[in-house]
Amino acid sequence: MAPPLLEVTGLSKRFGGFVALDGIDLTVAEGERVGLIGPNGSGKSTLVNCICGTLVNETGTVRFDGEAVDGLLTHERTRRGMARSFQLPRPFATLTVADNLRVPLLYTVNARPGRALSAAALDARCVELLQLVALADKATQLPRDLTQVEMRKLELARAMAAEPKLLIADESMAGLSQSEVDDIVALLIRLNERGITIVLIEHIMRAVMKFSQRLIVLVSGKKIADGRPEAVIRDPEVERAYLGQ
Amino acid sequence: MRTRVFLLISIAVAVVVFFGARMVNNDYVFFAGYTVLQFIVLATAWNILGGYTGYVNFGSAAFFALGAYATVFLHKFYPLPIPLLIVIGGVVSGIVGFGMGYLTLRLRGAFFAIATLALAVVLQTLVVNWDYVGGSRGAYIIRPNEIAVIGPYVQYLFLLMLALVVIALTVARGIERSQLGYGFATIRDDELAAEASGVPTLRLKLVATTISGALMGMAGAPFPYYIGYLQPSSAFGLEYAVNSIAMPMIGGTTSWVGPLIGAVLLGSLQQIATVTISSAVNLLIVGLLLVAFVIIAPNGIIGLVQGWTRGRAK
Numbered sequence: 001m002a003p004p005l006l007e008v009t010g011l012s013k014r015f016g017g018f019v020a021l022d023g024i025d026l027t028v029a030e031g032e033r034v035g036l037i038g039p040n041g042s043g044k045s046t047l048v049n050c051i052c053g054t055l056v057n058e059t060g061t062v063r064f065d066g067e068a069v070d071g072l073l074t075h076e077r078t079r080r081g082m083a084r085s086f087q088l089p090r091p092f093a094t095l096t097v098a099d100n101l102r103v104p105l106l107y108t109v110n111a112r113p114g115r116a117l118s119a120a121a122l123d124a125r126c127v128e129l130l131q132l133v134a135l136a137d138k139a140t141q142l143p144r145d146l147t148q149v150e151m152r153k154l155e156l157a158r159a160m161a162a163e164p165k166l167l168i169a170d171e172s173m174a175g176l177s178q179s180e181v182d183d184i185v186a187l188l189i190r191l192n193e194r195g196i197t198i199v200l201i202e203h204i205m206r207a208v209m210k211f212s213q214r215l216i217v218l219v220s221g222k223k224i225a226d227g228r229p230e231a232v233i234r235d236p237e238v239e240r241a242y243l244g245q
Numbered sequence: 246m247r248t249r250v251f252l253l254i255s256i257a258v259a260v261v262v263f264f265g266a267r268m269v270n271n272d273y274v275f276f277a278g279y280t281v282l283q284f285i286v287l288a289t290a291w292n293i294l295g296g297y298t299g300y301v302n303f304g305s306a307a308f309f310a311l312g313a314y315a316t317v318f319l320h321k322f323y324p325l326p327i328p329l330l331i332v333i334g335g336v337v338s339g340i341v342g343f344g345m346g347y348l349t350l351r352l353r354g355a356f357f358a359i360a361t362l363a364l365a366v367v368l369q370t371l372v373v374n375w376d377y378v379g380g381s382r383g384a385y386i387i388r389p390n391e392i393a394v395i396g397p398y399v400q401y402l403f404l405l406m407l408a409l410v411v412i413a414l415t416v417a418r419g420i421e422r423s424q425l426g427y428g429f430a431t432i433r434d435d436e437l438a439a440e441a442s443g444v445p446t447l448r449l450k451l452v453a454t455t456i457s458g459a460l461m462g463m464a465g466a467p468f469p470y471y472i473g474y475l476q477p478s479s480a481f482g483l484e485y486a487v488n489s490i491a492m493p494m495i496g497g498t499t500s501w502v503g504p505l506i507g508a509v510l511l512g513s514l515q516q517i518a519t520v521t522i523s524s525a526v527n528l529l530i531v532g533l534l535l536v537a538f539v540i541i542a543p544n545g546i547i548g549l550v551q552g553w554t555r556g557r558a559k
Contacts, residue, residue: 074440108443
């Protein structure tokens with residue numbers, strides 16, 4: 001079997017006396033669609049931040065694409081093919097929508113060895129990415145002119161612009177309407193079909209069930225379940241965590 | 246427009262300005278003009294760090310003074326031509342800018358600003374207690390009256406500062422339109438998202454502090470020859486710190502044009518006020534204008550103009 005794309009072993013993170021993550025082990029295989037769920041405060045975003053290097057974990061290792069990435073800064077991990085979108089969209093407010101995508105193209109794609117894009121190719125790639133998320137007609141606008149769902153699409157497009165192997169989408173659908181959620185799920189599945197491994201962190205169960213091939217459940221910083229979605233949601237421990245006793 | 250074309254155009258404008266000033270045939274024009282030009286360089290340099298990356302530097306005077314004191318130091322050691330002194334001043338201030346960046350860029354917002362202010366205080370204390378460069382007594386630099394080809398020495402200094410303006414504006418504009426400019430803008434907007442997009446934020450911030458510091462040092466290097474007598478309180482003067490911030494703010498911080506407009510406007514106003522009212526009124530003008538602009542046009546003159554053109558386009 002090929003080694004997993006992402007392999008987290010024994011990862012722990014504490015904030016002062018509070019243990020946010022406690023010995024997390026998980027693997028994600030190449031091409032997989034994994035859902036990561038858990039109640040509020042269970043450590044999902046902290047886990048993403050540790051995997052991406054925004055936070056530093058005290059113990060445990062993160063291996064990506066066969067190499068340990070501990071100690072690498074966020075931008076170095078991004079260049080190796082790990083992209084993430086943020087829970088609350090964080091667009092570059094003073095850059096146009098198209099330029100928001102230009103940044104990862106310039107700093108990630110062009111920073112990889114042997115494949116610098118020309119100015120024309122950059123422009124074309126920006127248009128292509130905007131078409132992918134149906135934002136092509138907003139290219140010259142500023143992020144503040146976008147609606148909430150457009151902002152989330154921009155967030156995903158910017159993560160995609162880095163041409164990642166692994167995309168971690170952190171609650172990219174919170175607060176959206178049902179049709180908008182379907183929209184984003186369809187987009188993520190489309191991306192996955194292009195060969196991108198995706199970890200989806202989400203509260204909306206309908207979206208998670210539709211999207212995931214495998215489901216991982218975090219509760220109070222511990223992994224309590226990992227397996228086929230249908231089996232995992234019937235797990236009594238998961239039910240207890242979500243519904244109370 | 247390509248950077249090379251821009252450089253040629255700004256050189257042409259500089260030549261016109263120089264010969265225009267000569268036509269007036271009054272050395273005071275050069276004397277006052279030098280100060281305005283010096284502020285264009287300082288404001289542009291400040292804006293590379295403060296405007297493009299959003300890190301507010303309150304220690305501009307320290308970098309300016311470093312350039313000036315490098316000149317004083319070398320003048321006592323062995324007199325060198327001023328263009329060379331400008332390069333040396335730039336290198337010294339650039340290195341200090343890099344060092345300051347390395348030590349302080351983990352701080353954000355007001356904390357960074359306070360750290361830069363502290364740097365200015367520390368450096369001033371050092372200079373005050375360093376006898377070789379005059380200490381608190383100050384240092385005299387006797388400049389020649391005339392120089393070959395150009396004539397009056399003040400015209401030579403004016404010309405040098407004009408060249409520095411051209412360099413500073415070309416650098417600023419070049420950064421704005423390059424990959425570096427995009428990187429700086431992402432640091433200003435959201436550092437976390439910038440890192441996640443692959444931008445090496447710490448490295449870019451060091452580039453910004455180094456370039457910004459170097460340009461300020463270059464602006465300071467000819468100053469002892471201009472002023473003739475350099476003392477710590479004038480080199481580390483409050484007006485340099487305040488003006489380098491106020492000018493880009495009033496002009497607009499997102500583009501190289503902003504600091505230029507702000508410096509020409511505010512610098513000229515101050516020179517006029519110095520002659521007609523009193524030199525003490527300078528900082529009052531800056532303060533009042535800054536308050537007015539914060540209320541009326543928080544994005545400076547550039548922001549006002551952009552607002553108008555946007556409004557008309559809609």
